[in-house]
Amino acid sequence: MEELVLYTNPMSRGRIARWMMEEVGQPYRAEILDYGPPMKSRDYCAINPMGKVPTLKHGNRIVTEVAAICTYMAYTFPEAGLAPHPDELADFYRWMFFVAGPVEAAMADHALGLDIPKEHERRVGYGNYGMMVETLEKAVQRHPYIAGERFTAADVYVGAHIGWGLTFGTLPQSAAFEAYWQRLLLRPALKRANALDDALLPARPS
Template sequence: MADELVLYSNPMSRGRIARWMLEEVGIPYRTEMLDFGVMKSPDYLAINPMGKVPAIKHNGTIVTECAAVCAYLADVFPHAKLAPPLPERGDYYRWLFFASGPLEYAASNRALGFEPPAERQAMMGYGNYNMTLDTLEYAVSANPFIAGNTFSAADVYVGSHIAWGMQFGTIEKRPAFEAYWKKLEHRPAHIRATELDDAAMPAKA
């Protein structure tokens, strides 16, 4: 169908973020679970030349990158009310893309054992790890949710980073982060998404 929405994913990937967002939106979609090797096939590279998931296809439009997927779905399905009104989107855009830029780089570099030397931190979009986490703590503490008083697509994205980071040790378990995540983890859409992806995990030998 021309208006079909397809999620390309793998349960051991950032595709879990896109799945959660789709469950929050609450519209029908089809899932294509891809093995990591298949992601490098010509057919899938035509969808995402990076050979990574997630990606979505909707009405012939392809969207990759988790932050972009979250923002796209919030805009295309406004009934879900997952983006603030346009005049109130400052914090929404600010923290959505802070997480996709400085936070992701800082956490990834920390996981790889890399910390930019003090004299080179001006070259890095995130400065240093502690500065980035201090900024994140400010973001999750300023309001009930990341963009104000109401849950939004930015919470899906930022919350996922915080949850995974605390689980795998790339983000410190600060009280502010734990309190923020507690507001999100029991949302029905997150529970549904987690159950679907857990069910799609490969069987253990």
């Protein structure tokens, strides 16, 4: 079996990829990279020229971008049951890419205090922050999970962003977001992933 290596940092989007790895249940090795010179080293940039984490190496294949890692793992290891069924495919891709594009951009701009002037809303993929939030709220209320009645890899990616947003204030507190996130918090793989990454965090001064 080709080795799976996850290059990550516990204070990064690598936490989402770690959750996905735990959901799939295949053996993998985590390479922890510190920010600064280690992440920008020549050796690592030969793997990921952006010098960012996470990156997945599977044998000789390289996958970057968290949404791509989640999708790749779901299809590469179908026995985990995380890839969409035919009737889930449209929602799987729709909401995976909605979060990877408009949601990520809107949350980042909002956190930085960047408000898009109304006359320029059509120039950005998310229009405005409120429109993005309303659309995402409706998405998580349609079914128990983002693509339908069962948990898929799309829930790892979408759910992680909602959990992050509720925790750090980049999304508003809402009953819809909270109900969806609470369902995902019951996932044993998420608990394992959080324990692994939390153990790597710098100790807080007492």
